[in-house]
Amino acid sequence: MxxxxxxxxxxxxxxxxxxxxxxxxxxxxxxxxxxxxxxxxxxxxxxxxxxxxxxxxxxxxxxxxxxxxxxxxxxxxxxxxxxxxxxxxxxxxxxxxxxxxxxxxxxxxxxxxxxxxxxxxxxxxxxxxxxxxxxxxxxxxxxxxxxxxxxxxxxxxxxxxxxxxxxxxxxxxxxxxxxxxxxxxxxxxxxxxxxxxxxxxxxxxxxxxxxxxxxxxxxxxxxxxxxxxxxxxxxxxxxxxxxxxxxxxxSKGERDLDIDTPNPLSLVTGTRYASAKPSSQNTWQPASSGTEGLSTGRDLSAYRGSFTAPSLIKEEEDTDGCNTHTQPSTLTLLEALPKRDDVVTSFHAV
CATH class of the missing domain: 1.20.1070.10 (Rhodopsin 7-helix transmembrane proteins)
Known part of the structure; x- marks a missing residue:
C-alpha cells in the first residue's frame, strides 16, 4: 500500500x-x-x-x-x-x-x-x-x-x-x-x-x-x-x-428536525404524547354508564389488547395528522378515578 x-x-x-x-x-x-x-x-x-x-x-x-x-x-x-x-x-x-x-x-x-x-x-x-x-x-x-x-x-x-x-x-x-x-x-x-x-x-x-x-x-x-x-x-x-x-x-419554520423528544413514549400504545397545545375538540371524557361516556373520536377497539389501566385511555388528535395523543389533564383523571370499574366494563363491551 x-x-x-x-x-x-x-x-x-x-x-x-x-x-x-x-x-x-x-x-x-x-x-x-x-x-x-x-x-x-x-x-x-x-x-x-x-x-x-x-x-x-x-x-x-x-x-x-x-x-x-x-x-x-x-x-x-x-x-x-x-x-x-x-x-x-x-x-x-x-x-x-x-x-x-x-x-x-x-x-x-x-x-x-x-x-x-x-x-x-x-x-x-x-x-x-x-x-x-x-x-x-x-x-x-x-x-x-x-x-x-x-x-x-x-x-x-x-x-x-x-x-x-x-x-x-x-x-x-x-x-x-x-x-x-x-x-x-x-x-x-x-x-x-x-x-x-x-x-x-x-x-x-x-x-x-x-x-x-x-x-x-x-x-x-x-x-x-x-x-x-x-x-x-x-x-x-x-x-x-x-x-x-x-x-x-x-420550510419557513413549519417543520423543525432539531427537536428533542419531549416526553417518553407510551409503554402501552407505543405512541408519543403531543407537545403542542391541547385541542378543544375530541377531548377525553370519563364514562358514566354504558358506552356513552367513551370518547367521541375514533373506535378504541383497535387498542383492546394494549391497555392495562383505565387511566391510560387516550384519544387520538387529528389536528396535525401526526400519530400523537393529547394527554388528559390531572383534574380530568381525578374526576375519572371513582368510575374505574365503569370504564373497564364499558371498554370490554366494545
Missing part, C-alpha cells in the same frame, strides 16, 4: 488552516444557532470544549513542525505532550458530543442512561490514552534530545488506539440502529437519527485512514493526518445541526 507523500510547507501553511477554519466556522455556527433558539445542551457544551481544544492544538502544532528560533528544547517537549493530548481530546470530545445528541433524541429513560454511561466510558478511554502516552514517553526519555523531539510510541500504542477507535466507531454506528429498533418515532425524528448515523459513519472512515497512516508511517505524516482527523471530526460533529437549521429556514 503506497503512502501519501510527506506534507509540504504549502500543506502546512494553507491546506491545513483551511480545513481547521471550516471546522471552527461550523462549530461557531452550531453554538450560535443552539444559543439563539434556546436549545443549548450538554452536547453543544462538549462541542464547544472540542473547539477550544482544537484552537489550542493549532498553537502547539506549529511549535512542533515550525518552532521559532527562540523556542527552547523544553518548550518543544511540552508542545509535543500538549499537542498529542489535544489531538485525542478533539476526536473523543466530538464522539462524546454525538453520543449526547443521541441522549437528547432517545425517548425512554433507560435508553438515556445507557447512552450517558457510554459517554462516560468514552471519557475514561480518553483519560487512559493520555496516561498511556505519558507513561510510555517518560520511560524512554531519549527522544527528548531529538530536534524536533518526538516520542516513539510503538506498535503497542497504535494497536491500543486502533482497538479504542473501532469500539467507539462501532458504538456510534450501532446506537442509531438500536434506537430505531427499540422505540417509535415520527418521521422527522427518524430523519434526524439517520442523519446522525451518516455523520458517525463519516467519522469512522476518517478514523480508519488516520489509523492506517499511524501503522505504516510516522513523523510529519502522522502529525498532519492527526490534525486533519481532528478538523474533519469537529466539522462532521456539527453537520446535523447545520442541516436541521437549513431545513428550518427552507
Amino acid at each position: 503506497s503512502l501519501p507523500p510527506p506534507p509540504t510547507l504549502l500543506d502546512l501553511d494553507i491546506v491545513l488552516p483551511i480545513f481547521v477554519g471550516i471546522a471552527v466556522l461550523t462549530s461557531v455556527f452550531r453554538l450560535g444557532d443552539r444559543t439563539r433558539t434556546g436549545r443549548f445542551g450538554w452536547d453543544d457544551g462538549v462541542c464547544g470544549l472540542s473547539l477550544c481544544i482544537m484552537l489550542i492544538m493549532m498553537v502547539f502544532f506549529f511549535l512542533i513542525v515550525q518552532p521559532p528560533p527562540e523556542a527552547t528544547q523544553f518548550t518543544q517537549i511540552f508542545a509535543y505532550y500538549a499537542g498529542g493530548m489535544c489531538f485525542h481530546g478533539v476526536v473523543w470530545t466530538a464522539r462524546i458530543s454525538i453520543l449526547l445528541t443521541y441522549v437528547r433524541i432517545a425517548a425512554f429513560r433507560i435508553h438515556k442512561q445507557v447512552l450517558a454511561s457510554l459517554a462516560i466510558l468514552f471519557a475514561i478511554l480518553l483519560l487512559f490514552l493520555w496516561g498511556e502516552m505519558y507513561w510510555i514517553c517518560e520511560h524512554e526519555p531519549g527522544w527528548k534530545e531529538l530536534h524536533p523531539p518526538q516520542c516513539d510510541l510503538g506498535q503497542g500504542r497504535a494497536i491500543t488506539e486502533l482497538c479504542f477507535d473501532i469500539f467507539a466507531d462501532v458504538t456510534l454506528v450501532v446506537v442509531p440502529i438500536w434506537l430505531l429498533s427499540k422505540s417509535s418515532m415520527d418521521k422527522f425524528q427518524r430523519m434526524r437519527l439517520l442523519l446522525l448515523f451518516s455523520t458517525s459513519f463519516l467519522i469512522t472512515v476518517v478514523s480508519v485512514v488516520q489509523d492506517v497512516i499511524v501503522f505504516l508511517a510516522g513523523g510529519l505524516r502522522e502529525i498532519f493526518a492527526s490534525m486533519l482527523e481532528d478538523a474533519f471530526s469537529l466539522t462532521i460533529c456539527s453537520i446535523p445541526v447545520i442541516v436541521t437549521s437549513l431545513y428550518r429556514v427552507y
Whole structure:
C-alpha cells in the first residue's frame, strides 16, 4: 500500500488552516444557532470544549513542525505532550458530543442512561490514552534530545488506539440502529437519527485512514493526518445541526428536525404524547354508564389488547395528522378515578 507523500510547507501553511477554519466556522455556527433558539445542551457544551481544544492544538502544532528560533528544547517537549493530548481530546470530545445528541433524541429513560454511561466510558478511554502516552514517553526519555523531539510510541500504542477507535466507531454506528429498533418515532425524528448515523459513519472512515497512516508511517505524516482527523471530526460533529437549521429556514419554520423528544413514549400504545397545545375538540371524557361516556373520536377497539389501566385511555388528535395523543389533564383523571370499574366494563363491551 503506497503512502501519501510527506506534507509540504504549502500543506502546512494553507491546506491545513483551511480545513481547521471550516471546522471552527461550523462549530461557531452550531453554538450560535443552539444559543439563539434556546436549545443549548450538554452536547453543544462538549462541542464547544472540542473547539477550544482544537484552537489550542493549532498553537502547539506549529511549535512542533515550525518552532521559532527562540523556542527552547523544553518548550518543544511540552508542545509535543500538549499537542498529542489535544489531538485525542478533539476526536473523543466530538464522539462524546454525538453520543449526547443521541441522549437528547432517545425517548425512554433507560435508553438515556445507557447512552450517558457510554459517554462516560468514552471519557475514561480518553483519560487512559493520555496516561498511556505519558507513561510510555517518560520511560524512554531519549527522544527528548531529538530536534524536533518526538516520542516513539510503538506498535503497542497504535494497536491500543486502533482497538479504542473501532469500539467507539462501532458504538456510534450501532446506537442509531438500536434506537430505531427499540422505540417509535415520527418521521422527522427518524430523519434526524439517520442523519446522525451518516455523520458517525463519516467519522469512522476518517478514523480508519488516520489509523492506517499511524501503522505504516510516522513523523510529519502522522502529525498532519492527526490534525486533519481532528478538523474533519469537529466539522462532521456539527453537520446535523447545520442541516436541521437549513431545513428550518427552507420550510419557513413549519417543520423543525432539531427537536428533542419531549416526553417518553407510551409503554402501552407505543405512541408519543403531543407537545403542542391541547385541542378543544375530541377531548377525553370519563364514562358514566354504558358506552356513552367513551370518547367521541375514533373506535378504541383497535387498542383492546394494549391497555392495562383505565387511566391510560387516550384519544387520538387529528389536528396535525401526526400519530400523537393529547394527554388528559390531572383534574380530568381525578374526576375519572371513582368510575374505574365503569370504564373497564364499558371498554370490554366494545
